[in-house]
Every structure is written in structure tokens, then in C-alpha cells.
Amino acid sequence: MSKYKTFLCVGDNHGDMCDPMAFAGLKEFIKDFKPQHRIHLGDCFDFRSLRRGVSSTDSESHESLVDDIECGVEFIEAMKPTAFLYGNHEDRLHQLQVGSSIGAIRDYAGDLDVKIKSILRRNGCKSILPYHADKGYYRIGPITAVHGYTCGVRAVQEHAIHYGEVGGAVIMGHIHSIQQTNAKRHGGVVGFSGGCMCKKDEMDYAKNRLATSMWGLGWTYGVIEGNEWKVWQAHRFNDGWIWTNEIRTWKHKAK
Numbered sequence: 001m002s003k004y005k006t007f008l009c010v011g012d013n014h015g016d017m018c019d020p021m022a023f024a025g026l027k028e029f030i031k032d033f034k035p036q037h038r039i040h041l042g043d044c045f046d047f048r049s050l051r052r053g054v055s056s057t058d059s060e061s062h063e064s065l066v067d068d069i070e071c072g073v074e075f076i077e078a079m080k081p082t083a084f085l086y087g088n089h090e091d092r093l094h095q096l097q098v099g100s101s102i103g104a105i106r107d108y109a110g111d112l113d114v115k116i117k118s119i120l121r122r123n124g125c126k127s128i129l130p131y132h133a134d135k136g137y138y139r140i141g142p143i144t145a146v147h148g149y150t151c152g153v154r155a156v157q158e159h160a161i162h163y164g165e166v167g168g169a170v171i172m173g174h175i176h177s178i179q180q181t182n183a184k185r186h187g188g189v190v191g192f193s194g195g196c197m198c199k200k201d202e203m204d205y206a207k208n209r210l211a212t213s214m215w216g217l218g219w220t221y222g223v224i225e226g227n228e229w230k231v232w233q234a235h236r237f238n239d240g241w242i243w244t245n246e247i248r249t250w251k252h253k254a255k
Contacts, residue, residue, distance in 0.1 A: 004224060004247075004249075005140065006037070007140055007143065007222060007224065008029075008039065008219065009039045009041055009173075009219065009221065010026060010079070011042050011043055011044070011147065011197070012043045012087070012198055013071075014043055014045070014046040014197075014203070015045040015047070015067070015069065015072040016067040016071040017202060018075060018197055018198060018199070019197055019217055022218075023078070026078075028241070029234060029241070029243055030078075030079065032243075032245050035221060037082050038079055038083070039081060039082070040079060040081040040083070041087070041145060041146075041148075041194070042131065042148075042173055042174070043087035043088065044075055044084075045089055045116075046072075047093070048063065049064075049065060051092060069112075072116075076120060076125075080123045083125065083127040083129070083138045084120050084128050085129050085146065085173075086129060086130050087147040088131055088147070090131065091130075092109075093109045093110075094113070097110050097113070131147060133149045139165070141168075141226070141229070142167060142169065142224065142229050143168060143169050143222070143224060143229055144164055144165065144168065145171050146172050146173075147172065148173055148175060149174075151211075155175050156179045156180075156192070157181050157183045157184075160190065161183045161184070164185065164191070165189070166189065167188055167227060168189055168190075168227075169189065169190045171193075171194060171231065173193070173194065173196070175214075176193075176200070177193050177195065177211075177215055177216055178193060178194065178216040179191070179192065179193040192233075194219050194233065195219065195233075196215060217235065218235040219233075220234075221243070
């Protein structure tokens with residue numbers, strides 16, 4: 001039997017917008033697959049009332065963050081990520097720390113950022129990476145994980161070309177859709193988007209976007225052995241979820 005490493009990549013649960021059926025399925029998957037590396041791809045919290053440009057006339061500006069934070073923390077405690085990539089929603093805390101003209105808001109954003117990092121470390125997270133196009137990626141051998149910095153129709157391919165190791169794979173979040181593409185690059189690289197974990201029907205900001213029809217619930221996972229890798233997609237199946245856990249390898253022995 002091969003001595004491979006197992007991994008899980010999941011993200012975009014968006015705090016109190018997390019889909020309960022998807023969350024329940026993920027917890028069962030973790031117990032079943034027991035991934036050694038657990039990478040959260042970002043947007044664990046929604047922080048919609050902190051978004052740039054929100055005004056007193058927007059209903060989001062009046063929403064409390066209590067449920068959002070509690071649900072995001074619950075996700076962290078259940079997943080126990082070994083690596084956490086800040087997404088654009090977590091980055092709202094950084095934007096407030098450097099951009100708000102109100103001292104109390106700067107202090108609150110800073111304190112909340114410290115609290116999240118403390119909770120992550122308490123739950124075994126070893127790597128916490130910023131939302132930064134040059135610094136915000138995480139590698140396990142030939143697999144590169146990234147939240148995502150573009151969201152166009154070629155986003156998966158763009159990230160695969162930009163971040164991928166030759167012969168490897170890039171797994172991204174951010175765009176909420178389930179995709180796989182072979183990027184045009186010498187030596188080859190494959191890009192994956194693993195879907196999301198949120199309730200799209202309740203996310204008002206996305207209701208008028210055609211791309212929202214591409215959203216899908218799910219996560220990616222797989223195995224690594226040296227420079228070899230395999231990525232699978234867990235997704236909805238009838239009234240539950242489907243994934244594989246019976247992994248077998250076979251190596252040809254020349255006569």
C-alpha cells in the first residue's frame with residue numbers, strides 16, 4: 001500500500017450563511033476520510049455589514065455580527081484547519097484597520113482579527129496566510145491552495161497558470177462554482193474550484209448576477225505521494241452527499 005498524504009480543501013461557508021446540510025456532510029466526511037492536511041480556502045465569515053461602501057441606508061449595515069462570528073467559529077472548531085487562507089471577506093478587517101477614520105472601528109476590527117487568529121491557533125492551525133496575491137497561497141507538495149483574486153470566466157485557468165507548480169494542481173475558492181480545467185502551460189497544471197458551503201438563495205448581493213447560477217455546494221480532497229496527486233470532488237447526491245474513501249493503488253512490476 002502506498003504511503004500517501006491526505007488533504008481537504010474547503011471554504012466559502014460565509015459565517016451565518018453556511019448551508020446546514022453541507023456543514024453536516026463535511027463533518028461526516030472529516031470523520032470518515034480523516035484528512036491529514038485541512039486547508040480552509042477563506043471567507044469563513046461573511047462580515048457583510050463591514051463591506052466597503054456600506055451605508056446607513058443599506059439593511060446590511062444594521063446587522064449584528066454576533067451570529068456571523070459564532071457560526072464561523074463553529075465551522076473552525078469542527079474542521080480544525082491546519083492552514084487558513086484569509087479571503088476577501090476576512091480582509092475587510094484589514095481594510096477597516098488601515099482605512100477607517102473612526103478610531104473605535106479600527107480598534108474593533110483589530111481586536112476581532114486577533115480573536116480569529118487566536119481561535120485558529122487554539123484549534124491546531126499552523127499557517128494563517130493573508131489575503132495577498134503574492135503571499136496568500138499554501139503548498140503541500142504539488143498541490144497549491146489559494147482563495148482567489150479574480151472571478152471571471154477564466155479564473156480557474158488564470159490561477160492555475162499563475163500559482164501552479166509544473167505537473168501540479170491549484171485548488172481555489174472565491175468563485176463558489178465547481179470547475180476543473182487543464183491550463184495551457186508547458187509541463188501541465190490542472191485547476192480546480194471546489195464550490196462553496198453557503199446558502200446562495202439568502203445572499204442578496206448575488207441575486208442579480210448570472211454567474212450565481214454556476215454556484216455549487218461542495219469541497220475538494222485527495223492524496224499526494226511525492227510529486228503525484230489525485231483530487232476528488234465531494235458534492236450533493238440525492239438527499240445527502242457522495243465521496244469516496246476506498247482508495248487503492250496498483251503499481252506495474254516489469255517482468
